[in-house]
Amino acid sequence: xxxxxxxxxxxxxxxxxxxxxxxxxxxxxxxxxxxxxxxxxxxxxxxxxxxxxxxxxxxxxxxxxxxxxxxxxxxxxxxxxxxxxxxxxxxxxxxxxxxxxxxxxxxxxxxxxxxxxxxxxxxxxxxxxxxxxxxxxxxxxxxxxxxxxxxxxxxxxxxxxxxxxxxxxxxxxxxxxxxxxxxxxxxxxxxxxxxxxxxxxxxxxxxxxxxxxxxxxxxxxxxxxxxxxxxxxxxxxxxxxxxxxxxxxxxxxxxxxxxxxxxxxxxxxxxxxxxxxxxxxxxxxxxxxxxxxxxxxxxxxxxxxxxxxxxxxxxxxxxxxx
Amino acid sequence: xxxxxxxxxxxxxxxxxxxxxxxxxxxxxxxxxxxxxxxxxxxxxxxxxxxxxxxxxxxxxxxxxxxxxxxxxxxxxxxxxxxxxxxxxxxxxxxxxxxxxxxxxxxxxxxxxxxxxxxxxxxxxxxxxxxxxxxxxxxxxxxxxxxxxxxxxxxxxxxxxxxxxxxxxxxxxxxxxxxxxxxxxxxxxxxxxxxxxxxxxxxxxxxxxxxxxxxxxxxxxxxxxxxxxxxxxxxxxxxxxxxxxxxxxxxxxxxxxxxxxxxxxxxxxxxxxxxxxxxxxxxxxxxxxxxxxxxxxxxxxxxxxxxxxxxxxxxxxxxxxxxxxxxxxxxxxxxxxxxxxxxxxxxxxxxxxxxxxxxxxxxxxxxxxxxxxxxxxxxxxxxxxxxxxxxxxxxxxxxxxxxxxxxxxxxxxxxxxxxxxxxxxxxxxxxxxxxxxxxxxxxxxxxxxxxxxxxxxxxxxxxxxxxxxxxxxxxxxxxxxxxxxxxxxxxxx
Numbered sequence: 047x048x049x050x051x052x053x054x055x056x057x058x059x060x061x062x063x064x065x066x067x068x069x070x071x072x073x074x075x076x077x078x079x080x081x082x083x084x085x086x087x088x089x090x091x092x093x094x095x096x097x098x099x100x101x102x103x104x105x106x107x108x109x110x111x112x113x114x115x116x117x118x119x120x121x122x123x124x125x126x127x128x129x130x131x132x133x134x135x136x137x138x139x140x141x142x143x144x145x146x147x148x149x150x151x152x153x154x155x156x157x158x159x160x161x162x163x164x165x166x167x168x169x170x171x172x173x174x175x176x177x178x179x180x181x182x183x184x185x186x187x188x189x190x191x192x193x194x195x196x197x198x199x200x201x202x203x204x205x206x207x208x209x210x211x212x213x214x215x216x217x218x219x220x221x222x223x224x225x226x227x228x229x230x231x232x233x234x235x236x237x238x239x240x241x242x243x244x245x246x247x248x249x250x251x252x253x254x255x256x257x258x259x260x261x262x263x264x265x266x267x268x269x270x271x272x273x274x275x276x277x278x279x280x281x282x283x284x285x286x287x288x289x290x291x292x293x294x295x296x297x298x299x300x301x302x303x304x305x306x307x308x309x310x311x312x313x314x315x316x317x318x319x320x321x322x323x324x325x326x327x328x329x330x331x332x333x334x335x336x337x338x339x340x341x342x343x344x345x346x347x348x349x350x351x352x353x354x355x356x357x358x359x360x361x362x363x364x365x366x367x368x
Numbered sequence: 369x370x371x372x373x374x375x376x377x378x379x380x381x382x383x384x385x386x387x388x389x390x391x392x393x394x395x396x397x398x399x400x401x402x403x404x405x406x407x408x409x410x411x412x413x414x415x416x417x418x419x420x421x422x423x424x425x426x427x428x429x430x431x432x433x434x435x436x437x438x439x440x441x442x443x444x445x446x447x448x449x450x451x452x453x454x455x456x457x458x459x460x461x462x463x464x465x466x467x468x469x470x471x472x473x474x475x476x477x478x479x480x481x482x483x484x485x486x487x488x489x490x491x492x493x494x495x496x497x498x499x500x501x502x503x504x505x506x507x508x509x510x511x512x513x514x515x516x517x518x519x520x521x522x523x524x525x526x527x528x529x530x531x532x533x534x535x536x537x538x539x540x541x542x543x544x545x546x547x548x549x550x551x552x553x554x555x556x557x558x559x560x561x562x563x564x565x566x567x568x569x570x571x572x573x574x575x576x577x578x579x580x581x582x583x584x585x586x587x588x589x590x591x592x593x594x595x596x597x598x599x600x601x602x603x604x605x606x607x608x609x610x611x612x613x614x615x616x617x618x619x620x621x622x623x624x625x626x627x628x629x630x631x632x633x634x635x636x637x638x639x640x641x642x643x644x645x646x647x648x649x650x651x652x653x654x655x656x657x658x659x660x661x662x663x664x665x666x667x668x669x670x671x672x673x674x675x676x677x678x679x680x681x682x683x684x685x686x687x688x689x690x691x692x693x694x695x696x697x698x699x700x701x702x703x704x705x706x707x708x709x710x711x712x713x714x715x716x717x718x719x720x721x722x723x724x725x726x727x728x729x730x731x732x733x734x735x736x737x738x739x740x741x742x743x744x745x746x747x748x749x750x751x752x753x754x755x756x757x758x759x760x761x762x763x764x765x766x767x768x769x770x771x772x773x774x775x776x777x778x779x780x781x782x783x784x785x786x787x788x789x790x791x792x793x794x795x796x797x798x799x800x801x802x803x804x805x806x807x808x809x810x811x812x813x814x815x816x817x818x819x820x821x822x823x824x825x826x827x828x829x830x831x832x833x834x835x836x837x838x839x840x841x842x843x844x845x846x847x848x849x850x851x852x853x854x855x856x857x858x859x860x861x
Contacts, residue, residue, distance in 0.1 A: 235729040237722040244719060247708035254667060254705055255720045255772065256691035314710040 066359045067306060067320070071327045078334040085337065092216060094333050098303075098325040099222035100284075103277040104296055105303035106229045107270035109321045112304050113233075114266055115246040115313025116171035120160060120178040121300060124153045124274035125293025126186035129281065133288025134189065136197035142204060150275045156182060157271020161264035179297070183290075190290040198286065208284030218280045225273065229318045242266060246313025302349070303328060306356040328352065369394040369558050370415075370527055375424035377410055384410040385421070386582045392527070392575070397549060397559045399569040399590065402579035402602055403791030408562050411579070412529050415560075416448040417441035428527070447520035451532040451789070453512050455504045462487040462500035465519045490522050494548060509653070510541040517548065521557075528552075529560040532789060534568060538652035538817065539852065546572050564791060565818070566595055578602055603793045610796045611824030612803040618827060619643035621679075622811050623780055625664065628673035633659050635835045637673075641780065646802065646812045648826030648843070650819060650851045655832040657815040658700055661782040664813075665690035665697050677780075691720060696773030700784040700815070702762065706769040709758040713748065714739040716757055716768050721776040742771035746801060763794025770801060781805065784815045799825060819848045833857045 078085040085091075104121050111118045128149045135145035156178060163174040210217045233239035241262040244252035253259050274293070282288045301311075307324030309316025328349060335345050370392040377385040385407045392398045400408050413419040415426065417436040426433045428444050455464050462483045463470070471486070473479040487500040496514050504512060513533055520528050530549075534542055549559055549572065561573055569576060570590060578585040578601050585601055599610075623641040628634055634656050641647050649657045662668040664675060666684025675682050677693055684690045687697065699705035707716055714732075717739040718725060725735045739753045746767040750760075757765055766786060773781055786802070787795040802825065806812055816822050822829050823843055830840040831854035839854040 231729070235726075235732065237730070240715065240719060240722055240730075243711065243715075244708050247710050248704050250701075250705045251699075251708055254665075254687050254697055254699055256688045256776075257719070258686070258688055314708065 066363055067308060067327060067356055068323050070356075070359075071323055071330065074327065074330055074334065078330060078337070081334070082337045085333070090333075092219065094326070094329050095219045095222070096216050097332070098329040099216075099218035100277050100281050101296055101299045102222050102303065102322070102325045103225050103273050103280070104270075104293075105300040105321050105325055106225050106318050107273035108297070108300035109304045109307075109309050109316065109318050110229070110233075110242055110266045111171070111270050112301070112309045112311055113242050113246045113313055113316060114263055115249075116164065116263070116266070117175065117301070117311070118157075118160065118267060118270045119172065119175040119297045120156060120182060121270060121274040122293040122296035122298075123179045123182035123186065124156045124271050125278040125281065125296055126290050127156065127182050128153050128275045128278035129288035129292040130186050130190040130195050130290050131288075132279065133195035133197050133282060136200050136202040137195065139200060142202045146204075146279060149279060150272060153275025153278065154268050154272040157268040157274075158264070160271065161267035164267060165260040165263050183294075186290040186292075190288070192290060194290070195288040196286065197288075204279075204283040205286065206283075208280050208282075218284075221276070221280065225276070226318055226322060233317055238262065238265070243314055246310075246315075248314075299328075302353050306353060308360050324356070327356075369396075369429060371427040372411070372415065373425050373427070375411065375414060375421050375426075377407075377414060377419065377421050384582050385414075388424075388579065388582070388584045390577050390584065390587065392558060392560065394558055395553050395556050396575045397553050397561055397573045399561045399563070399573040399576040400579065401563075401566075401569065401576055401598065402585075403793050406579040406602075406791070407582040408579055409531065410582075412448060412531060412560070412562070415441070415446060415529065417446075442523060442525075445524055445526035446529070447523060447525035447527070448529040449513070449516045449520065449531065449533065453509075453516055455512055455515060457505040458503060460501050460503055461498050461507075461515055461518075464504055464515055465490065465522050467519075486522065487518070490518050494518060494521060495551070496548075508541075510537055510544065513537075513545065514548070517552075521552075525557070527558045527560065529562070531562045532564065533561075534563060534565060538654075540652060540856065542568070564789065566598060566792075569598070570595070599792055603791075610792070610799065611821075612800050614803070614825075614827070616644055616646075616806060616827055618645045619809070622677065623664075624676040624679075626674040626676075628660065628663055628675070629671050630659060630663060630668065630835075631671050633835050634663065634670075637832075637835075637837045639830055639837065639840060641811050641813060643811050644806050644809050645828070646806055646814055646826045648822035648829035649813065649815045649832060650822055650829055651832035651855050653817070654834075655855065656835040657832050658784055659835075660832070661697060661784055661813065661815060665695050665782060667697070691776065691778070694777070694779040696720070696776060696778035696781045698766070698769050698773065698781065698783040698786055700788070702765055702769060702788075707757045707765055710756065712756050713743060713753040713768055713771075717742055717753075717771045717775055720772050724775070738775055739771070742767075742774060746771060747797070761791075761794070763790045763797065766790060766794070766798060767801070770798075774805075779810060781810055781812045782815075783812060785817060786814065787816075787818070787821065819851050822851070823848065831855050 108118060108121065131152055132145050132149035135148065136142060160175055160178055163169045164171050207217055212220050233242065241252065241257045244255065244257050245259055245262055249259055278293060281292055303324040304316065304321045305311060306327055307316065307320030307322065309320055331348060331352065332345055335348065372390045375385050375388045388407065388411060402408050410419065414421045417438040417440055426436065433444065456467065465487055466483050471479040471482045484500045491498060494517065496518060498511060498514065504515065533545060537545065553559060563569060573590050575588065576590050576593065577587040580602060620643055621640050622643045625640065626638050628637040637660060649660060651657050659668065663670050665687050666689050667687045682693055703709060708719065714736050718735045722730060725731050736753060743751060743753055748764050748767045757768055787798055790798065802812060814826060823846060826843045828840055829843055829846055829851060831838050831851055833855055838857060
């Protein structure tokens with residue numbers, strides 16, 4: 047008994063040890079601390095996490111989608127639709143709580159539609175969500191008539207969502223961690239989580255093992271849409287304006303975070319813990335480059351290289367293991 | 369012709385090959401036999417250049433080869449035809465044969481005319497008759513194999529390795545393949561033949577080499593061996609006691625299938641299964657055997673028919689429904705349909721019975737204990753339940769699939785080619801497991817292409833031919849010739 051427990055611990059340690067990106071993150075944090083001792087200050091660290099919270103929430107949903115072997119390109123467009131529609135409901139004087147609930151519903155419906163096309167219409171996820179990405183961005187631009195929607199005159203104030211604190215922790219960070227921890231437990235300790243991995247591993251094996259593949263995938267895409275809506279709410283409350291272009295490119299950031307964190311785009315491997323590390327790595331490097339005053343254009347180049355290097359590193363480790 | 373001297377290969381934790389030496393003469397059909405994990409595949413991967421060996425050397429035609437790469441070995445005339453064929457499904461026969469070195473015309477474009485002519489020329493040499501413009505996905509598995517052989521020949525292969533070429537062929541298709549191999553070997557082509565079907569080795573091969581646990585046991589002419597001697601050398605036990613004694617207590621009818629029909633695939637198939645019984649399904653590839661199992665459990669939709677479990681009508685829209693009604697399926701394709709290969713033994717054991725491990729959150733401790741329980745019961749190796757199933761041998765993978773269904777406490781188990789690609793030792797273990805299960809009151813339907821297996825394990829055997837049931841016979845009154853004639857419909861009126 048004790049021996050198998052030891053084996054379990056050993057396996058866990060092995061997992062961490064082989065998780066190269068984690069050590070890269072640690073190395074970069076140390077590097078940042080050496081270059082700029084202020085980096086490790088609580089406030090700066092909270093700031094770093096605050097930066098990752100908005101896209102990080104989307105990345106959690108994306109991780110679910112990628113684990114099933116799918117992809118969701120429409121999340122950025124969902125952010126845009128929710129941003130303008132909630133902002134315009136505020137303008138019209140609709141109860142802010144109701145507006146927020148409707149906003150979240152809208153994003154969930156977008157995800158639900160993706161699920162419909164992918165499971166019932168049997169459309170490849172890439173194509174289905176490319177379609178909804180294009181259409182819903184168009185919708186956001188159309189209903190906002192192409193311009194940012196401010197609700198200053200309506201007297202609604204939801205700044206606390208984006209800028210407030212709870213026990214000294216910024217609310218966005220708090221929400222991010224609630225989502226992240228929730229997702230971690232769902233993936234690891236529920237039947238639904240097991241089904242997500244199973245489908246990414248082999249759809250047919252999952253089906254023959256009694257998993258409801260359609261239902262699981264449908265929920266996953268709905269969840270991904272919903273989390274995009276949640277992220278959008280935090281975004282607009284920080285900016286106090288709903289822009290139709292909000293969240294442009296957010297899908298790519300989310301994919302990058304998940305993939306750097308070791309989630310395989312072919313499904314079945316990875317998890318939200320890795321996504322946190324991936325998100326943190328991107329954010330810490332951006333913060334470090336800012337501190338040493340490197341052009342934001344160069345930062346993009348660095349980000350691109352990290353994505354590629356992270357996947358190479360992971361593949362190399364997996365090969366070494368097998 | 370080919371010598372591999374003192375080859376050793378070490379993988380992390382395993383010595384896959386330990387000082388193996390093998391000599392193969394020109395024109396031989398040389399069988400490489402041994403249990404799974406004996407090192408056959410590793411040895412062939414070294415020969416193909418896919419792996420490098422840690423020590424030892426390879427000599428082809430008197431010429432030593434160092435630091436081999438796959439391209440280099442192809443150049444030396446060595447071709448490997450893997451069990452999973454390496455063909456481009458959506459390209460034509462001609463394109464597949466010339467892939468990687470398509471003939472070009474003077475504009476640097478692909479010269480389709482020349483390619484087609486060359487394809488026909490090679491086919492003529494092999495006495496093959498395939499349309500060079502047919503797409504691979506339109507061909508049967510047997511024909512695809514012919515394309516692979518033609519591809520090897522077009523590259524002037526002198527040594528062709530065949531890894532389990534017959535695992536997916538019906539008996540009738542075997543003869544065609546064997547004829548081609550014999551003809552080619554007369555022309556001086558050398559074959560290395562890997563198969564778990566011992567019968568074939570005696571029918572086809574001239575020489576054999578036995579591997580066991582990464583070491584070479586012995587090598588010699590096939591005529592000096594018989595099945596018992598061969599099995600004995602491979603695993604150290606006799607073939608005669610490979611099937612467990614049948615002590616069956618067959619009870620009342622548990623499953624009743626009436627007029628099961630799927631257009632173009634199954635026609636009015638009716639049969640019943642009783643408690644504690646193994647019902648076999650025999651037939652050639654494509655006869656509808658797998659489809660019966662899939663239709664019963666709800667994996668494929670049916671057009672007509674009626675299924676009763678314990679006298680009650682049931683209708684399944686998905687395997688989930690079938691599993692709820694206490695069924696389980698061990699699919700033909702273990703790796704893509706039976707297991708989540710990226711996950712460990714625990715995960716794969718509990719995946720179909722997660723409800724038993726907690727309503728909302730799973731009790732992972734109980735889950736692990738359950739996996740451990742079946743792992744110990746079936747002697748699954750390695751014993752560490754955190755092992756990723758991808759890294760396990762076929763026999764042990766199959767035991768994990770069986771654990772999955774036992775964990776659901778299923779009562780009707782549908783098994784499809786349960787011992788395909790599994791070595792003799794592990795086969796026997798699977799047979800014992802299945803036998804114990806029916807003794808404890810489970811009912812099993814077993815599809816197999818290996819007739820001795822059906823005769824050795826089943827109480828009754830039904831025979832399929834092109835979607836029709838041609839016979840149901842008691843196993844004790846049946847023999848291979850009889851089943852074969854029903855399967856090919858020679859007896860049917």
